[in-house]
Amino acid sequence: MSKLFISTTNCGKAHEADIFGMSISNPFTITVSGDGALKLWKNRLLDGQQPKEHVLSKFVHKTGVHHVDAFHSMERGGIEVFLVACVSFSGQLFVYSIDLESGAFQELDLLTKSEKQKSYWCVRFFKSDDLNVSHKLVATDVKGNTIVWNLKTFKEKEEADGQHAEEKDIHLVLKGEIPSPEPNFATCVDVSSKGLIVTGFQDGSVSVSQLETLRPIYVFEGFGIKGTEESSNTVRDVKFSPLGELLAVANDSGSYGCVTLYETEYGERIGNLTVPTHSSQANIANFTHDGWVFGISFNSTGEFLATCGYDGKIRVWDVKQKERVSTLNISAGDIEIEEDIVPKDEFGDSLKIPPVMGVTFINKGVRGGVGSDTNEGISCICLDRSVRWFREAGGV
Amino acid sequence: MGVQANVKLRESLHDLIQGKQASTRRQLTEALTPCVREIRLTKPDNSEELSSEISTLLSLMKNAIEQHREPLNVVLGLCGKQVKQPMRFPFYGFERVTGVSADKTAILISLMKRVQRQLDLKETCTIRDVFYLNVELYKNQRTVTEWLNAISKAFELPHRDMLRVVAAQKGLCFTPIDLHHGNSMIMKRQKSLIPFMDANTSFTGIWSEIDRVVVLEKDAVFNTLVDNILVSANALIVTGKGYPDWRTRHFLDKLMLSCPPSVAFEVYTDSDPYGIDIALKYIQNCEKSVEKCPRLCYKGVLIQELLHDRLSTRGLQLLNLKIRDVNFAMKLLQRTAELELSGKNKRMLTQELQRQLFYSKKAEMNSVSNSDFASYFSKKNK
Numbered sequence: 125m126s127k128l129f130i131s132t133t134n135c136g137k138a139h140e141a142d143i144f145g146m147s148i149s150n151p152f153t154i155t156v157s158g159d160g161a162l163k164l165w166k167n168r169l170l171d172g173q174q175p176k177e178h179v180l181s182k183f184v185h186k187t188g189v190h191h192v193d194a195f196h197s198m199e200r201g202g203i204e205v206f207l208v209a210c211v212s213f214s215g216q217l218f219v220y221s222i223d224l225e226s227g228a229f230q231e232l233d234l235l236t237k238s239e240k241q242k243s244y245w246c247v248r249f250f251k252s253d254d255l256n257v258s259h260k261l262v263a264t265d266v267k268g269n270t271i272v273w274n275l276k277t278f279k280e281k282e283e284a285d286g287q288h289a290e291e292k293d294i295h296l297v298l299k300g301e302i303p304s305p306e307p308n309f310a311t312c313v314d315v316s317s318k319g320l321i322v323t324g325f326q327d328g329s330v331s332v333s334q335l336e337t338l339r340p341i342y343v344f345e346g347f348g349i350k351g352t353e354e355s356s357n358t359v360r361d362v363k364f365s366p367l368g369e370l371l372a373v374a375n376d377s378g379s380y381g382c383v384t385l386y387e388t389e390y391g392e393r394i395g396n397l398t399v400p401t402h403s404s405q406a407n408i409a410n411f412t413h414d415g416w417v418f419g420i421s422f423n424s425t426g427e428f429l430a431t432c433g434y435d436g437k438i439r440v441w442d443v444k445q446k447e448r449v450s451t452l453n454i455s456a457g458d459i460e461i462e463e464d465i466v467p468k469d470e471f472g473d474s475l476k477i478p479p480v481m482g483v484t485f486i487n488k489g490v491r492g493g494v495g496s497d498t499n500e501g502i503s504c505i506c507l508d509r510s511v512r513w514f515r516e517a518g519g520v
Numbered sequence: 521m522g523v524q525a526n527v528k529l530r531e532s533l534h535d536l537i538q539g540k541q542a543s544t545r546r547q548l549t550e551a552l553t554p555c556v557r558e559i560r561l562t563k564p565d566n567s568e569e570l571s572s573e574i575s576t577l578l579s580l581m582k583n584a585i586e587q588h589r590e591p592l593n594v595v596l597g598l599c600g601k602q603v604k605q606p607m608r609f610p611f612y613g614f615e616r617v618t619g620v621s622a623d624k625t626a627i628l629i630s631l632m633k634r635v636q637r638q639l640d641l642k643e644t645c646t647i648r649d650v651f652y653l654n655v656e657l658y659k660n661q662r663t664v665t666e667w668l669n670a671i672s673k674a675f676e677l678p679h680r681d682m683l684r685v686v687a688a689q690k691g692l693c694f695t696p697i698d699l700h701h702g703n704s705m706i707m708k709r710q711k712s713l714i715p716f717m718d719a720n721t722s723f724t725g726i727w728s729e730i731d732r733v734v735v736l737e738k739d740a741v742f743n744t745l746v747d748n749i750l751v752s753a754n755a756l757i758v759t760g761k762g763y764p765d766w767r768t769r770h771f772l773d774k775l776m777l778s779c780p781p782s783v784a785f786e787v788y789t790d791s792d793p794y795g796i797d798i799a800l801k802y803i804q805n806c807e808k809s810v811e812k813c814p815r816l817c818y819k820g821v822l823i824q825e826l827l828h829d830r831l832s833t834r835g836l837q838l839l840n841l842k843i844r845d846v847n848f849a850m851k852l853l854q855r856t857a858e859l860e861l862s863g864k865n866k867r868m869l870t871q872e873l874q875r876q877l878f879y880s881k882k883a884e885m886n887s888v889s890n891s892d893f894a895s896y897f898s899k900k901n902k
Contacts, residue, residue: 141871144878158874186857187850188874213853213874243850266846307843309880326840326880356838358880379827415827416879434827470864473824 127428127440127450128517129502132493135175136464136510138163143505144190145210146419146482150490151196151224152180153503155511156210158188164208164222165511168492174461175511182220182229185212195249195259199277203292207232207249209261215243217263221294234273234296242271249275250315250335260335261296262321264313268304270323272338273297300338302331312361318368320388324359330373332391342391344373344384360418364388365426370443372429374417381417381433382410385443397431397441399448413437419482423500430502432480438504454480456508466508478508486513495519554612557584558593563676570675570682571639574632581629585610594625596674603673626657631667631685638684644716646688681718689713691768692739694746694757697725701774711746714758714771719810723778730756730783732901733775735816737762737789737798741885741893748894763798772802772813785816788897791823792841792882793849796869800852804859814862819900821885823875837887841880849877 139157147154152164166178195207209219219232243266250260259275273296302323304310309326316322319335332342356376363372371386385394398410415434422429428449429441440450456475459465468474486501491513499516506512536551559581564573584590591612596603609625634650647668651661658664665687672680680686691714699706701723706712731754736742742759745751756775760768776785787802789795799818805811826837841849853873856866876882889896 141867142874142878144874158871187853188870190874190878213850213877215850243847266850267843309841309843309846311880356840356881358840470867473822 129440129450129452129514130517131458132491132496132501132513132515133169133175134459134510134512135165136459136461136466136508138165138175138505138511139509141188141509142507143481143509143511144188145192146484146503146505146511147192147194147208148484148486148490148503149194149196149206151206152194153511153513154192154194154208155505156184156189156192157509158190158213160184160186160188160212162189162192162208162210162220164227167486167490170492180222180227180229184210184218185214185216187213189213189218191246193248195251195261195275197251197259197277199292203277205277205292205294207294209247209249209263211244211247211263215245215266216240217244217247219261232294234294236298239271239298242269243267245310246313248313248315253317260299260315262313262315264310264323266309268306268308268310268323268325270302270304270310270313270321270333272299272301272321272335274299302333302338302340311359314362314364316364316368316371316388317366318364318388320364320368320371322362322364322371324362324373324375326358328357328359328375330359330362330371332371332388344386344391344393356416358416360416361420363420363422363429365422365443366424367426370394370422370426372420372422374412374420374431376416377411379415380411381413381415381431381435383412383417383420383429383431383441385446395446397429397439397446397448399439412439415479418480419484419504421484421502423485424487428485430483430485432483432504434479436477436479436506438480438483438502440502452502452514454478454504454506454512456506456510459508459510464510466510475508478506478510481505481507486515491515555588555590556593556608557588557590558595559584560595560598561671561674562598570677571636573675574636574639578629578632578636592625594628596628596670603670623657627663627667628671630654630657631664631671635668635671635683635685642684644681644684644686647685648688650685679719681716686716687765687767689716689767690765691758691760691771692742693759693771694742694752695725695730696753696756697727697729699723699725709752711743714767717767717770717774721774723774727780727783730754730779732756732784732786733758733772733779734897735759735772735785735787735802736885737795738885741788744893745897748898751894751897760798760802764801766811769802769805769811769813772816773810776813776815785813786819787816788820788885789818790883790885791821791826791872791876792884793845793852793873793876795821795885796856796873796876797848797852799869800856800859803865804861816865817863818865818868818872821883821888821896822872823879823881823883825896826883826888827879838879838881838883841876841882845882846877846880849873853877 139159141158143155143157145156155163162182162184164180165175189210189212192210197205206222211217219234221230244263245266247263252259261273261275263271276295279291279293310323312324314322321335322332324330330344331340333340359375361374371388373384383397397412413433413435417431417433419432429443432438436454438452442449456467456478483504489497498519501515503513592609594607605620607620607625647664651658651664694711698708701721733756736759739759739761745757787799789799803816
């Protein structure tokens with residue numbers, strides 16, 4: 125069974141420098157870049173509307189911004205909360221509250237003085253659907269620690285008559301820290317709906333801990349080429365499936381990229397996602413992409429996984445069969461507006477086949493346009509400074 | 521004999537014991553305390569007369585000890601602007617030895633003698649040479665540098681090199697044309713040390729035969745490029761061997777002023793945060809304007825060139841960034857963001873640092889193109 129994705133919208137020169145991170149929420153596709161800006165691209169575009177005409181932009185930090193995540197929730201009493209967290213290359217963590225009516229950004233000062241001194245790297249929100257479990261904000265630092273906060277949206281004060289005052293007040297309560305046994309750059313993190321938290325490290329190891337107790341339960345080692353110090357097996361992305369049954373890990377295997385699936389109940393490895401190769405040279409390692417895999421994303425049902433790589437390709441996999449069902453080849457030339465095509469950068473580096481730095485599935489009904497209500501989509505960011513949106517073909 | 525009668529002799533120990541002069545302990549102490557001669561190193565009236573100033577100071581010291589038997593109190597710099605703690609030599613007094621030890625005075629005097637000799641001969645020698653003349657006294661080379669700095673500060677000299685004892689040249693250069701400066705020259709097609717220069721030095725030569733000035737971080741790569749005739753035929757190649765010394769930077773600044781604008785200035789370093797820092801050191805520094813070269817253009821080696829490199833075993837030459845590297849890169853990025861850099865440099869350096877951090881990888885410049893830097897270089901400049 126193969127799937128076909130067609131391009132719906134794209135936007136070249138979306139940022140002035142490399143785009144390093146993306147996240148998708150209901151109202152916006154969010155990107156961050158080395159130019160220091162955070163951009164929120166409106167999802168529900170009408171026919172003929174250009175992404176660049178409907179974007180909210182906020183300058184965050186002059187050293188550039190690399191990881192971003194969004195939190196969108198309807199809280200008690202119909203209070204809508206929309207937060208965006210991002211990390212700058214200077215290691216600072218920024219959280220913004222965005223007013224969806226006016227599009228105004230408000231920078232929130234949530235961290236304590238000592239928390240601000242850490243050098244953060246990756247950040248992720250966890251939205252809890254259980255009223256008794258609070259939302260979470262999770263961040264890793266460059267020394268390998270994973271820091272977990274409870275994200276509270278209301279003021280915690282009881283009125284004299286014993287009733288809760290329902291006043292919106294976003295604040296963090298530190299839950300704890302999962303320390304790294306040895307200094308090791310923590311590159312990525314994710315939280316599952318089953319109460320697990322996973323951190324990926326530069327040296328190829330992946331550690332899974334319980335969210336409630338912050339105790340580590342499993343450590344997985346990479347399955348890439350081993351033996352030489354020079355051979356990279358850095359973990360680039362980790363993702364839990366929507367129901368939390370599976371864990372997907374993207375790590376380097378030398379210059380190739382691998383994606384491995386684990387089952388989370390017993391910590392068993394299920395298998396790798398591999399492209400069939402007919403080359404006699406490649407049989408030492410089965411790889412997912414002919415280049416590092418920078419991003420992975422499950423669809424809403426957990427049946428499919430999208431992966432993207434330095435080879436300028438996006439692949440969609442059937443998780444159950446571990447089979448590739450679609451490959452999207454990205455080329456710099458397919459940007460709609462010709463003057464926004466960046467075939468090479470200012471320094472003469474060719475971007476004809478731009479590495480794909482991030483990918484996410486788009487749920488049904490998130491994007492505007494024909495077929496978006498019935499079909500899922502995919503969005504990606506590429507090194508040619510573009511953002512692209514695709515939709516599954518058929519059923520329109 | 522009559523003459524002798526007029527000379528008032530100092531009290532002998534015998535007189536003192538007899539208590540003729542000093543009846544109390546305090547008086548005895550005072551009587552035993554010698555006169556001290558204060559020698560002060562300050563700005564000479566005319567910096568041309570540095571040599572005679574030093575020789576006066578040295579003879580004053582010599583006379584004090586040899587003829588007047590007076591201990592010295594050597595002070596560097598004017599009151600309120602003293603460079604070092606005053607030094608008493610030889611030590612006297614009743615309390616235990618405190619303050620600066622005597623070998624410091626010995627170092628100072630021996631360096632002053634050396635400087636005077638260099639000034640008289642109008643010759644330049646290196647700090648290393650001076651150090652090896654008396655290893656036992658100086659103990660390490662840094663001491664020599666430190667005291668030369670102190671002397672230069674005390675005399676309020678505009679530049680330490682005026683003492684004619686200078687830092688050893690670290691940098692190397694290779695030029696395809698003869699470069700004349702003053703009454704000396706850098707021979708063509710020879711690896712030479714960066715020459716000594718002063719504020720007025722300028723270089724002349726047949727510039728039309730030079731396309732570019734190439735600055736390299738590593739001397740291994742320098743040797744590769746020099747040996748490659750295609751590259752070295754029309755490129756002036758310079759290396760500072762890692763972090764550059766001031767002289768190499770000064771040399772580049774001089775070249776920049778002497779070269780016509782058609783000559784391109786390029787810098788190649790390792791693809792790691794320190795490489796970026798080294799490139800920045802050449803291009804920009806806030807302290808001395810004569811020792812920077814904003815015309816230099818950062819060219820690589822870029823991390824993505826190593827990633828895209830189809831010739832070599834891809835990816836295998838990349839190393840993980842250590843925590844130290846990551847912290848250094850983050851700080852450097854912040855510093856770079858504050859800097860005013862000309863041309864594409866700022867963007868380029870920022871982008872490289874961001875990518876190194878995001879990929880969490882670094883690489884050495886030697887490993888590019890299957891460890892053939894010359895072919896990488898030729899390809900890049902095709």
